[in-house]
Amino acid sequence: MISVVGCHAEGEVGDVVIGGILPPAGDTVFEMMQTMEREHDHIRRFLICEPRGSVTRHVNIIVPAKTPGCHAGAIIMEPTEYVPMSGSNTMCIATVLLETGMVAMEEPVTVLRLDMPGGVVEVTAQCRDGKCVSVEIANVACFVDRLDAPLEVDGLGTVNVSVAYGGMFYGIVDVTSLGMRIAPDQARELGEIGERIRKAAREQFDVVHPENPDIRDVSIVQLNEPFLSADQPVRNTCICSPGRSDRSPTGTGTCARMAVLHAKGQLKVGEGLIHESIIGSRFYGTIVGETTVGGRPAILPTVRGSAWITGFSNYVLDPTDPYPHGYVVNDAWGTSMIIDQHGTTNLGNTFGV
Numbered sequence: 001m002i003s004v005v006g007c008h009a010e011g012e013v014g015d016v017v018i019g020g021i022l023p024p025a026g027d028t029v030f031e032m033m034q035t036m037e038r039e040h041d042h043i044r045r046f047l048i049c050e051p052r053g054s055v056t057r058h059v060n061i062i063v064p065a066k067t068p069g070c071h072a073g074a075i076i077m078e079p080t081e082y083v084p085m086s087g088s089n090t091m092c093i094a095t096v097l098l099e100t101g102m103v104a105m106e107e108p109v110t111v112l113r114l115d116m117p118g119g120v121v122e123v124t125a126q127c128r129d130g131k132c133v134s135v136e137i138a139n140v141a142c143f144v145d146r147l148d149a150p151l152e153v154d155g156l157g158t159v160n161v162s163v164a165y166g167g168m169f170y171g172i173v174d175v176t177s178l179g180m181r182i183a184p185d186q187a188r189e190l191g192e193i194g195e196r197i198r199k200a201a202r203e204q205f206d207v208v209h210p211e212n213p214d215i216r217d218v219s220i221v222q223l224n225e226p227f228l229s230a231d232q233p234v235r236n237t238c239i240c241s242p243g244r245s246d247r248s249p250t251g252t253g254t255c256a257r258m259a260v261l262h263a264k265g266q267l268k269v270g271e272g273l274i275h276e277s278i279i280g281s282r283f284y285g286t287i288v289g290e291t292t293v294g295g296r297p298a299i300l301p302t303v304r305g306s307a308w309i310t311g312f313s314n315y316v317l318d319p320t321d322p323y324p325h326g327y328v329v330n331d332a333w334g335t336s337m338i339i340d341q342h343g344t345t346n347l348g349n350t351f352g353v
Contacts, residue, residue, distance in 0.1 A: 002047070004059070005100060006310035007092040009135075010281035011247030014058045014092030014307070017047075018100065020315075023063045029073040030084070030117040032063055034214070036075055037082045042325050044077040045339065049326025052315055055079050055244050055333050058086070060093050062102070065115035071103050073115035079334070080241040081341045084118030084140075084215055085167025087251010087283065087303050091135040094123045095307040098132045105130065116140075118167050118215070136304040137251065141291050142166045142259040143298035145207050153200045161197065163207055165293075166256030166301075168219040170238070171201045175223040182225060182235045182278055187245050190278075192335045194221040194239025199336070210294020217341070220246075222253045227261055230271040237278040241341065242334030248305070249275035249283040255301040258285050262299050269299075281305075 002020035007013070024040060026032035036043070046052065047059045063073040076082060076089045094112065097103040103112055110125045110132075122138040145163040151171075153159050162172040175182055178193060201207075201218040209215035224236035236257070238250040246253070254275040261267040272286035282305070289300035317324055330337050 002043075002315045004047070004313045004315060005096045006313060007096055007307055008310060009088035009091035009095075009248055009307040010283065010305045011277060011279050012058070012088040012250075013056055013247075014060060014086070014089040016093055016096040017059060017061045018096070018102065021061055024075075026066075028066050029063065029075065029115045030212075030214075032066075032073070033075045033082050033117040036061070036077070041340075044082075045325040046317070047315065048077065048079055049328050049339070050332070051323070052326060055242065055328075056247065058089050060089050062093070062097070067115045067120050069113055070115040070120060071112040072097060075117065078240065080338055081219065082117070083168045083219060085116050085121070085252055087137055087139065087167070087254065088246070088248045088305070088307075090114060090116065090121060090123065090137050090251065091305050091307040094125055094135045095132040096309065098125055098127065099130070099309055105132070132307070134304055134306045136302055138288070139252070139255050139301050139303060140167055141293045141298040142255045142301055143293045143296045144259050144263045145169065146205070147260065147263060149205070151197065151200055151204055153197050155196065156193065159197060161201060162260045163201070163205060163218060164256035164259045165209065166254070166259065167252035168215070169207050169217060170253055170256040171197055171218040171221045172257060172260055173197060173221065173223050175225060178223070180223070182223065182237050184278060187237075187278060188335075190223060190237055191239055191243040191245060194223055195241065195243035195335050197221045198239065198241060210296060219341070220250070220253065222250070222257065224257065227266060227273075230267060230273065233274040233276045233282065235276045235278070242336040242338045244334045245278045247277060247279055248281055249277040251283055251303045251305065254283050254285040254303050258287055258301050259299050262287055263297070
């Protein structure tokens with residue numbers, strides 16, 4: 001039996017496993033994440049694929065911290081990959097830890113350190129009457145890999161793409177250059193376009209984190225409207241593999257975009273970004289400092305939002321169930337049908353995935 005607390009951050013589902021899974025082997029949380037992917041990926045598929053999950057679900061596993069001074073560690077499992085860091089998932093993790101009592105809540109402010117695969121992040125939670133009202137994350141250092149680089153995309157021609165690291169690598173594109181707008185009734189077409197750009201970027205751009213070569217390649221394509229100023233909301237949608245819109249403004253995506261705006265001279269330290277999602281929810285990002293990563297200029301960002309617990313579930317597997325690892329069908333599973341970043345696909349056959 002796997003015990004899961006349902007949660008979402010500004011619309012994006014980030015459920016949290018609180019029991020039933022033993023911590024995977026590893027001396028660091030990053031190594032634990034790699035073990036999970038290499039040896040226990042059936043658990044991700046069991047929880048994320050149908051009939052238990054969906055393409056819009058992320059699942060986070062609470063694990064013991066490996067870095068002294070941290071309250072907990074966590075492994076982030078997404079529909080097609082394990083990522084080093086995620087803002088919306090970290091908001092869900094912090095909210096579940098505090099509201100279920102796994103970490104003691106202190107009102108009006110609780111500060112906790114989380115040992116994430118991408119590095120230690122500090123979380124400041126505003127708390128009132130037993131509720132985690134908002135969560136601000138001091139994210140890992142974020143940097144630009146390339147600005148406005150030409151990319152050849154099937155059916156679109158040459159598209160200018162900026163690539164930046166916000167906890168994973170993003171390909172960032174001005175949606176107006178594609179003749180599109182960001183709205184729920186455009187979501188399917190935006191997903192198809194974003195997935196085509198992601199595939200092209202992974203084929204044509206050699207993107208590697210300078211301090212951790214195991215973090216590489218564009219994971220998400222961010223389609224955004226033009227930035228106007230730090231005090232005006234700007235809409236974006238991050239197309240998560242296998243081709244669907246993040247319902248939240250995306251925390252690491254907000255940080256990646258701030259790195260790009262900083263590199264272009266449009267944002268300074270102390271300024272920020274009000275990022276609005278495809279459903280109208282908002283994250284608030286701020287550049288609080290500058291640093292370097294592997295010799296590259298980088299920013300130290302924070303991102304703030306809120307998360308809400310939605311329910312409590314216990315998942316089991318009947319030994320006669322013909323779909324022990326779940327299944328996916330292309331009327332609901334994104335646009336490209338992959339179940340991992342290696343390109344594995346499944347069309348809902350009788351053997352499961």
